[in-house]
Amino acid sequence: MVDLRFRDIVRFSCGCNMVADFELKKLVKPLQDWFDGHARVLPWRDDPKAYKVWISEIMLQQTRVEAVKPYFARFMEALPDVEALAACPEDRYLKLWEGLGYYNRVRNLHAAAEQIMEQYGGTIPDTVEELLRLKGIGSYTAGAIASIAYNRPVPAVDGNVLRVISRVCADDSDIMKQSVRSAMERSLQAMMETEVTNGLIPRKFNQALMELGAMVCVPNGAPHCPECPWYGFCEARLQDKIDTIPVKTRAKARRIEERTVFVIRDGEHVALRKRPAKGLLAGLYELLNVSGILEQQEALEYVKNQGFSPIRIQALAPARHIFSHVEWHMHAYVVLVEETTAPKENILFTEAQKAVENYAVPSAFSAYWNAIKMEIKE
Known part of the structure; x- marks a missing residue:
């Protein structure tokens, strides 16, 4: 049940300094319309089955989209489904992953594939709650699989989403804090559950948020504001805060x-x-x-x-x-x-x-x- 106190309004409960409440529902139509004309052609989008979405999302952690494409193709050819992954020897799946780095990711994939075979009959779960039980799957990946593969109205909040929502709302909370991420997830969850009856398509909306952050409201360098579907009402732009939002605690030196x-x-x-x-x-x-x-x-x-x-x-x-x-x-x-x-x-x-x-x-x-x-x- 939707918490009606949200009323489609983002009210981050993390001590933010937003000037005004922001209606998240007005993001939906312009964003989805923009995505229709600007979505990149990606191999895991052609047929967004749960296995493809899962593998691609894990590969895309800490890795650029263009770099992932050949690895994704190689992995899918060798291990086309959960059963093949679960049965794959360690040296084989590590070799398939070679070059992507962060090898614990593929070890967790293998362990989760074994869980899926043993506990779910080889079918990847379709709810966030069940997906979170799988090895190596956190709230973002669970949301991505549930929304993109199964069209569930749940958020998938990664760094791109944190950035674009913080900017459009002019929210100067520190996006490195878990409390900020959790508050954004709750706000988006409430809005999505309400707006799914008003034209919001979960798989499209979440992918469009990610795409906007990757292609327009970019992580490094100046955003391409004139190309943004939210240009007319982005509070960070209107308040001249593009250079200061999002707020992100500097990581410790390596x-x-x-x-x-x-x-x-x-x-x-x-x-x-x-x-x-x-x-x-x-x-x-x-x-x-x-x-x-x-x-x-x-x-x-x-x-x-x-x-x-x-x-x-x-x-x-x-x-x-x-x-x-x-x-x-x-x-x-x-x-x-x-x-x-x-x-x-x-x-x-x-x-x-x-x-x-x-x-x-x-x-x-x-x-x-x-x-x-x-x-x-x-």
Whole structure:
């Protein structure tokens, strides 16, 4: 039942400083009309079944739309439904995910697929309440699946939606606070339940909000206000607050870690190591590496200690990789070693081609992947 106290009015209960109440229902028609003429053609929109929506939404977390397209196509070809995903071995689904990063996302996908097979007979639930029971699904993803796949009148509030609604309402609450997100979800929920009888189409409305934030009221740089369907009544524009809204607490600076990376190989093989089951890049294969910067002699000693006999060593160019909360500054060596059958137990010495085809190696090491076959100078 709709809480009539909202009366289609956004009244954030988070101590915001809005100048006036804002009627959310007036957003609907111009936004949906705009979406009809401006929606991008995306592979997961062609046939918005729950499985496609789910996979695409998880892939799109922390990843740009254009970057996702080839990964989505590859994943769907290999694992076209929940049953295939649930039955997929770990090394296989990690390899399919390679390049997208944040590998816990695909581990959670696999765990949730097993839940769906065991608890829901292979059918993805159609309510937010049941979707939230699945591993790795939060309020945004649950709302996206329920609204886009099943047309349920529920919100899907992500960063794009937080930004566009904050701006159109001139709400200067801190969008990094969970209380602000929750208040926006409640307000949109009340409005959607009321307006679904007045022309609001949940799957269209939610996708249009996301599209507006991605294409017009953009996350970086100036918004393209003249192209906005809400141009005439956007309070942030009318009050000249576009540059100050949304309010977003600055994230903590990333921690810097220096590492030395080793491309250890003989003529055909390269050394990989599986990372621990918990922590950063959990369970993935990596090029051998250690904390700190090793000089060349120290690097050779390290290689010997791993069970190899070095022949030649060559320094590689420094590289950097940025994670969410840490930044790796890497120095590296490619080391040619004698053929060996006795590296340390935790090291996989495999054919280079098989390493490329079969093992998910994090993109953190992509700067050095070509060194697998480079010529090492005397």
